[in-house]
Amino acid sequence: MLELRNLTFEVPVSEGAQETKRIIDDLSLTIPDDRFTVITGPNGGGKSTLAKLIMGIEQPTSGQILFNGEDITSRSIAERANLGIGYGFQQPARFKGMKVKKLLDIAAGKKLPMLACNEYLAKVGLCSASYLTREVDKSLSGGEVKRIEIATILARDPQLAIYDEPEAGIDLWSFDRLTETFRDIHEARDGRSIVIISHQERIIQLADEIILLRDGKIAATGTPEELLPTLGFVAKGVPGCQLTEPTELHLTEIATTC
């Protein structure tokens, strides 16, 4: 079980500035075991930041994070990983010289048999053993690297897995396979929780609970039945682009005669 208590994350408005802005704003949340949660919300709402705070990649300004009752707020990334938290990045890293097989081995924490590797790849729609000897570098396409990222979390099999927009850049066929995979993990109900950050209705529909995150706050929570009908409304209800005046821009210095 994951518990967030009054989590706040602030960053300076600009580099070196005293003034700060809140990315995550006094957020409290509990994710029980066996729960399939989808976090959705507008771009820039703080979804990835929240995931990074849970994984330990960012440190909260204040608040607490508890995992299975233990306060892990000051634990390192690796410690959290070893306690059973996993995070599939929105933008996966690429590694020159590292083979896909090696990355899966590192993820699993042991040398995996080829067959197991192929199964993880198949679960993300990469149905060719030839991927195992490919390098996780620029030679892989965006969708390939994204699916390998997801496969690393499958191989790691953490108690709490957070996937950050797993659908991004993935073709329809792989997406089908992936939703099946998530459903299978969920239906096993063996104490694992899945958190998926997503904008995809198909994924949102799988959720036990949807969390709508906006401006670093939970704007709404509910089941798909409760929330889905309002999501479109909520999205449409967001006011259009309100341009704020950049502070460092002096409009008078820009010629307006042309």
Next chain:
Amino acid sequence: MAVDLSPIDEGLLEQIANIHGMPKGAFNIRKDGQLVQRSSSANIEISTKTDHPGIDIHIAPGTRGETVFIPVIVTQAGLKDVVYNTFYIGEDCDVTIVAGCGIHNESHQASEHDGIHTFYCGKNSRVRYVEKHYGEGSGTGERILNPVTNVIMEENAHCEMEMVQLRGVSSTVRDTNAELGAGAKLILTEKLLTHDKQTATSNMKVELKGDDSSVQVISRSVAQDDSVQIFNPLVIGEAACRGHVQCDAIIMGHAKVTAIPGIEAASEDAQLVHEAAIGKIAGDQIVKLMTLGLSEEEAEQEILEDFLN
């Protein structure tokens, strides 16, 4: 002529040539400027040069699937060993050549080995060349390796060269020159690791003389601590040819890396490309591996190992 090998010698040989005891087939093992043991095979004949120190290796046309080992070790301080090794590889061969030099130096005097290797690759032959350089020992004496590699490739010859400097080499100046005939293909991979106050300079000149010849130069290096590296690869296209030069360096600590990849085209049908990138280990790579349970140091180590695999 038999010189006994100590455990230190055997350790060096394992590092540079991955051999345990005497290899099978053709080989020549040199220690401190002297021959330890040599063996020729039916197709590969190794003989002592008459004009310079060193050996001539004649590989008969059509030789396939054979490997020849010519490792060198230096354990004597104050020694400067200069050796000329010339390979004559016949037509239609398919062979592997394993070279390398390991220096063990416990003293304050310098040890130096300069190997001048020349390869004549016959028509349609395929050659794989692996060379590893390694230094060890607690002495303050410098461990110097200045290799010169010359490759002359005839029509449709195919050559893959992997030259690696593992660690422990105080100073190195590497000169690599190649000339490619029509249809010849060369893949030149150089991997260097420098640390402490070490310096490494690598000069390469590849001349694409025949139509349809191609070269791929891949340089990967890691510069740690206060070490300094300079890369000067130059590819010259004089025919309808293709050339690609790629320099990639990871820089750490107070190290300094200069990469000056050059391309020179003297034919309008030459297609030459170069890329160079120097940077520290990307933060997102370290973070990713940490989310998989590795400590920061373990993550860094893993990334460097794979980069230089």
